[in-house]
Amino acid sequence: HGTSRINEQGHLEIGGVNTVELAKQYGTPLFVYDVALIREKAKQFQEAFTSEGVPFQVAYASKAFSCLAMFQLADELGLSLDVVSGGELYTAMQAGFPMERVHFHGNNKSLSELEMAVDAGIGCIVVDNFYELRELSRICKERQKQMDVLLRITPGVEAHTHDYISTGQEDSKFGFDLVSGQVHEAVQKAHEDKFLQLLGVHSHIGSQIFETTGFVMAVEKMFELVEEWRKQFNFTPKVLNLGGGFGIRYIEGDTPLPVGEYVKKMIEVVKAKATQFDLKMPEIWIEPGRSLVGDAGTTLYTIGSHKHIPNVRDYLAVDGGMSDNLRPALYQAEYEGLLANRANDVATETFSIAGKCCESGDMLIWDLPLPKANHEDILAVFCTGAYGYAMANNYNRIPRPAVVFVEDGEASEVIRREKYEDLVRLDLPLAKKVVK
Ligand code: LLP
16 A cells, blocks of 8 residues: 555565665664655545535644654645644644644643643644633633634544544543533633634544444534524534544455545535535534554564464564554554565465563464564564554663654654663662761
C-alpha cells in the first residue's frame, strides 16, 4: 500500500527508500512514515468536502502521532489540529502551528491548560463538562477575552469497536449526556455567556469504525437537539463536529471504507436534516487521527532470539515490543508483517513475534507466516503509524525508537532515538541523610 514496494534486491522500499538501509543507518526499532500517503489521505478528506461545496475543517487528531515535524506537515496540508493536553498544545506552538486552527479537547483540562489555551488564542475549546464551562468562562472574563467553544455531547450511539475505544455510549466519562437533560442546561449557559461564543456541538462515537451507521445516528440525534434549542433558546449551531474514528485496514478482513465515503455520507445526512428542519447548512468539522497516519507508519525491528517448542510454537523475538507498540497488549490488536530484507522469499513457516519486555503479554503478532527467519533479519510491521509511537513508553527502561519520514527517495529523521542518558535525565540521586 502507499508507496511501499519490493525493489530489485528483494528489499522493502517505502517512499523510494530502502528500509534495510534505513535500519542500518538509524538502528531499530525504527518508525518509518510514508509522507506521500499522509498527503494523499488528507487530500481525500478535504476533496470530499470541497466537491460538495460544504464549509469544513479537517482537524488532525494529534494524539495519534505528534511531533514538531508532524505538526508542520499538518499545517502544510491545510489541516486543523485537535490537541488534548498542554503538552500537545505546547508542541503545536513550538512547531509554529497557526493557533487559530487548534481545537482543544479533553474531559479534565486543568486550569493551567485552559489558561494556556486562552492566552495562546487557539481557535476553539471543546467543552466537556460543567466545571470546565464555569472555569473557562471565569478565565475569559478575567482576561476580557472571548473564546469560541463547542460542547461535547455523548449521543448515546454504540460504535461497534473495542470497548476501550468506544466513546459515544451514554455511560461514558466524556461529554454531556442527553438523557438527563444536562446538555440543554449546558447549551443555555454557554449560549448566554458573554465571554463564550458557542459555535455548535461535537460528538465522537469511537475509533476504528468501518461503517457509516453510527455517524448517521449521531447526526440524527444532534438535529433532534438542535430543533429543541432553536425553540427554547433561539440557538442554532454554526458547526457540527462529528469527531474521528474512521477505520483503517490492519489485517486482511478489516473492511474500512475509502475515507471520502464517510464524509460523503455525513454531508448527505446533514444536508437532508438541515433541509428537513429548515436550517442553514452548518459547517462540518471532523477529527481523523488513525485514518490520516495509521497505515503510513511501518515499524522496522531486528530479529534476535528464536525459541522452538516442538509441536507447539516458534517464537521469534524482536528488539522492541510493547514499549513501542502497546496496542496488541492493550486491545488484542492484530498486525501483519514481512521480512524487509527478504521480502520476496516465500512464507514456509509460522512464527509468533514476541517483544523483549519482561511480560508474557508482550506479543506483537501471533502465528505470522514468514520465510525461515534468522537473527539479524529485519521484520517490518505495517500500519503502526497511529497510537504506536504516541503510546510508546520506557517500560523496562527501553529507550524509545527513532522516527523517520520518507518521501521521494529521501529520509529525514523527525524524532531521535532515546539514549540511555535520556533515561536518567530527570532522575535525582538518593538524597544523603545529613547526620549531625
Ligand atoms: N476525536 C476525539 C474526540 C477522540 O477522542 C479521538 C480518539 C479522535 C478524534 C481520533 O480518533 P481516530 O480517528 O484516531 O480513530 N489508543 C487507541 C485509540 C484511542 C482513540 C482515542 N480518541 C488505539 O490505539 O486504538
